[in-house]
Amino acid sequence: MKKKILVVDDNMINRKLLCKILQESYTTIEAENGRVALELLEQKREEFSVILLDLIMPEMDGYEFLEVQQRNKELSMIPVIVMTGQEDDATEIKALSLGASDFLSKPYKPEIIKHRVANTIKLRENAAMINRIQKDQLTGIYNKNYFYERCSELIKDKPANAYDMICTDIERFKVVNDLYGTEKGDELLIFVANVIQNLCSPEEICGRIGSDSFGILTPHKETYQDAYFTDIIEKVNHFDINMQLTLRFGINNVEDVHLPVNVICDRAMLAADPIKGKYDVHFSFYNDTIRQQMLTEQMITDNMQKALDEKQFTIYYQPKYDITTESIAGAEALVRWIHPINGFMSPGEFIPLFEKNGFITQLDMYVWEEACAELEKWQKAGHEMVVISVNVSRMDIYNPDLPDIIAQIVKKHHLQPKNLHLEITETSYTENPQQLIKTVNELKRRGFLIEMDDFGTGYSSLNMLSELPIDILKLDMKFVQNEAMNPEGKNIMSFIISLAKWLDLTVVAEGIETAEQVRMLRNMDCTYVQGFYYAKPMPSDEFEQLLLTTPLTEMVAAGSKIVSMTPKPKRKNITGKIMMIVDDIALNRTILAETFLDYYYIVEAEDGQQAIDYIERHPGEVSLILLDLIMPRMDGFQTLEYLKKNRETANIPVVITSIAGEKSEERALKMGAADFISKPYTPSVCVRRIENVMASEKMKGLEKNIREV
Numbered sequence: 128m129k130k131k132i133l134v135v136d137d138n139m140i141n142r143k144l145l146c147k148i149l150q151e152s153y154t155t156i157e158a159e160n161g162r163v164a165l166e167l168l169e170q171k172r173e174e175f176s177v178i179l180l181d182l183i184m185p186e187m188d189g190y191e192f193l194e195v196q197q198r199n200k201e202l203s204m205i206p207v208i209v210m211t212g213q214e215d216d217a218t219e220i221k222a223l224s225l226g227a228s229d230f231l232s233k234p235y236k237p238e239i240i241k242h243r244v245a246n247t248i249k250l251r252e253n254a255a256m257i258n259r260i261q262k263d264q265l266t267g268i269y270n271k272n273y274f275y276e277r278c279s280e281l282i283k284d285k286p287a288n289a290y291d292m293i294c295t296d297i298e299r300f301k302v303v304n305d306l307y308g309t310e311k312g313d314e315l316l317i318f319v320a321n322v323i324q325n326l327c328s329p330e331e332i333c334g335r336i337g338s339d340s341f342g343i344l345t346p347h348k349e350t351y352q353d354a355y356f357t358d359i360i361e362k363v364n365h366f367d368i369n370m371q372l373t374l375r376f377g378i379n380n381v382e383d384v385h386l387p388v389n390v391i392c393d394r395a396m397l398a399a400d401p402i403k404g405k406y407d408v409h410f411s412f413y414n415d416t417i418r419q420q421m422l423t424e425q426m427i428t429d430n431m432q433k434a435l436d437e438k439q440f441t442i443y444y445q446p447k448y449d450i451t452t453e454s455i456a457g458a459e460a461l462v463r464w465i466h467p468i469n470g471f472m473s474p475g476e477f478i479p480l481f482e483k484n485g486f487i488t489q490l491d492m493y494v495w496e497e498a499c500a501e502l503e504k505w506q507k508a509g510h511e512m513v514v515i516s517v518n519v520s521r522m523d524i525y526n527p528d529l530p531d532i533i534a535q536i537v538k539k540h541h542l543q544p545k546n547l548h549l550e551i552t553e554t555s556y557t558e559n560p561q562q563l564i565k566t567v568n569e570l571k572r573r574g575f576l577i578e579m580d581d582f583g584t585g586y587s588s589l590n591m592l593s594e595l596p597i598d599i600l601k602l603d604m605k606f607v608q609n610e611a612m613n614p615e616g617k618n619i620m621s622f623i624i625s626l627a628k629w630l631d632l633t634v635v636a637e638g639i640e641t642a643e644q645v646r647m648l649r650n651m652d653c654t655y656v657q658g659f660y661y662a663k664p665m666p667s668d669e670f671e672q673l674l675l676t677t678p679l680t681e682m683v684a685a686g687s688k689i690v691s692m693t694p695k696p697k698r699k700n701i702t703g704k705i706m707m708i709v710d711d712i713a714l715n716r717t718i719l720a721e722t723f724l725d726y727y728y729i730v731e732a733e734d735g736q737q738a739i740d741y742i743e744r745h746p747g748e749v750s751l752i753l754l755d756l757i758m759p760r761m762d763g764f765q766t767l768e769y770l771k772k773n774r775e776t777a778n779i780p781v782v783i784t785s786i787a788g789e790k791s792e793e794r795a796l797k798m799g800a801a802d803f804i805s806k807p808y809t810p811s812v813c814v815r816r817i818e819n820v821m822a823s824e825k826m827k828g829l830e831k832n833i834r835e836v
């Protein structure tokens with residue numbers, strides 16, 4: 128198809144002449160002035176490859192036309208050749224300055240006209256193509272390849288250290304796409320690209336180097352002001368979205384001018400990694416530590432396969448203890464790398480890398496295999512069986528054959544699935560919940576027990592608990608350690624423990640290092656712990672010795688009917704009396720138990736029926752009952768009624784625990800309750816109220832004695 132040319136001239140003869148010259152190679156359309164030309168363009172703007180424009184015309188002259196045409200982004204893409212009456216420098220310069228591409232002077236010489244038109248079209252097409260090659264289609268700034276190319280030229284032109292590469296990406300960009308749609312995501316990218324481009328001075332260049340990442344090559348500076356970066360972040364946050372946007376900047380001073388630009392950018396990006404998620408640090412430099420880390424990573428990658436083949440990986444075992452009986456309830460298999468030159472390496476040094484490069488799946492299989500072999504050995508030696516838990520990396524979850532693989536290993540070593548617990552880290556859920564739910568269901572179906580590792584570190588915790596059929600919750604050690612230090616946090620922790628109990632999950636607290644932590648966990652009714660306080664991870668022979676000298680216990684699922692039947696050893700003013708706390712909500716029980724721990728042995732029950740069962744089986748032992756009114760099965764009123772009409776129990780003082788200001792309190796007092804404590808509980812008020820109740824009970828007793836004397 129022939130290209131179209133728009134010929135704009137008020138002189139009909141001129142128009143016909145031009146059309147005649149061009150018609151052989153082009154389709155021509157005529158307009159007798161600027162206004163008509165604009166109307167035509169309005170209708171079919173993309174169709175014209177070039178506009179031939181006379182300057183002097185009635186209605187709308189050439190200058191006016193150029194002004195309007197150049198202001199319109201799309202129209203301005205069509206090149207304009209201006210036709211001037213004679214060689215007139217001033218006119219030509221003015222036309223060119225208004226945006227014309229070229230000019231032709233009358234009288235028309237056909238060959239020159241054809242030549243100039245062809246040239247102009249070619250030039251514009253080249254420009255469009257170059258644009259496509261150089262510019263990122265979405266954002267309009269340099270694309271990755273062209274940015275790298277330009278950087279490479281600039282860098283090689285100057286000595287080392289002349290430039291810095293600054294790279295950045297939009298934190299949680301994926302969330303923007305997920306929550307607001309990709310269209311909004313695209314808009315954000317365009318917005319950020321604009322902010323960055325506007326910031327660039329003529330000595331700097333910028334480009335889009337990844338889906339949501341950008342690079343800026345800038346003349347080297349010794350120092351950077353935080354304001355430079357916070358200013359960019361502030362501008363980016365003008366984007367219309369209901370979410371705080373953050374960028375982190377990594378800076379790499381270009382020392383080696385021969386390094387490929389993509390490597391220079393990778394390193395700048397790497398520099399930003401450690402500050403991700405820190406809200407008050409906005410930029411960071413690529414330095415020796417990061418370089419060293421890269422070299423170490425390289426060394427590990429080069430050696431890992433050989434290490435696996437040569438069995439340089441060893442399994443250590445760390446026992447899990449039941450703190451009520453101080454017996455061993457299981458152990459976790461933890462891998463160690465004993466390198467012939469580098470010596471002992473902790474998983475923290477290589478697991479994150481293996482997770483990145485995928486090697487973890489091989490290593491994990493090796494560990495499962497070794498752990499099962501060890502179990503088989505113990506079984507053959509006639510030892511009592513202990514449960515071993517192995518770690519299952521989030522990478523393993525992606526493998527659809529995972530359940531088959533584990534099941535086969537277990538079978539090969541003549542074990543039952545219940546001998547092997549699988550620890551899955553919480554972050555697997557955050558990354559791919561659907562896949563994880565599917566895998567866990569399948570593993571459960573085959574009889575494996577699932578432990579949720581590092582619970583408390585992710586964001587999805589509570590949501591996850593309702594969706595995943597897990598058996599055991601491992602409270603992350605940072606969580607345990609922080610909470611122990613911070614008394615207010617104890618409530619959160621005891622809440623999680625109560626919640627877990629409520630969901631029938633066993634809780635194992637990880638990273639227990641002190642007696643204080645153990646004491647706190649005992650009070651919170653957490654039975655199982657793993658930590659240096661009891662034992663560090665140890666080689667298998669040591670663990671075997673330990674097993675032979677320590678009692679073993681089976682780790683049971685929680686949700687036993689009466690949560691704690693054994694009176695706990697207490698501290699300060701312990702009276703030797705038993706207080707029974709009856710409440711269906713574990714957290715409430717825990718708070719009350721915590722409050723009275725210093726004064727009573729505590730027994731807890733989940734409803735009236737359980738409470739009465741216990742009291743009848745232990746006549747005369749319970750000296751005080753804290754009774755919640757609203758409970759399933761047998762509520763507080765029914766319980767109170769039963770207790771009061773029964774001779775053996777009528778004298779046990781019952782203190783009602785209820786929401787403040789409820790009518791029901793009056794009713795309960797009429798029914799014989801001694802007093803009430805209202806929620807939310809204030810420890811000092813609770814203690815005082817109970818002191819009063821007990822004092823008045825004593826008085827009653829005295830009065831009775833006096834009367835009887």
Ligand code: C2E
Nearest residue numbers: 461462473474475494518519520638639640657658659660
């Ligand atoms: P994890 O599964 O949460 O294992 C518990 C980590 O806490 C172990 O670190 C253990 O030595 C450490 N630990 C136990 N008690 C205490 C304590 O009282 N205080 C302190 N500060 N630390 C304690 P380790 O062995 O260095 O392993 C680190 C992580 O590496 C593990 O965390 C696990 O995520 C991963 N890992 C270890 N072995 C394997 C494996 O075979 N496969 C996979 N996929 N990951 C593994």
Ligand code: MG
Nearest residue numbers: 459518550580
């Ligand atoms: Mg673990």
Ligand code: MG
Nearest residue numbers: 580581601637
């Ligand atoms: Mg853990």
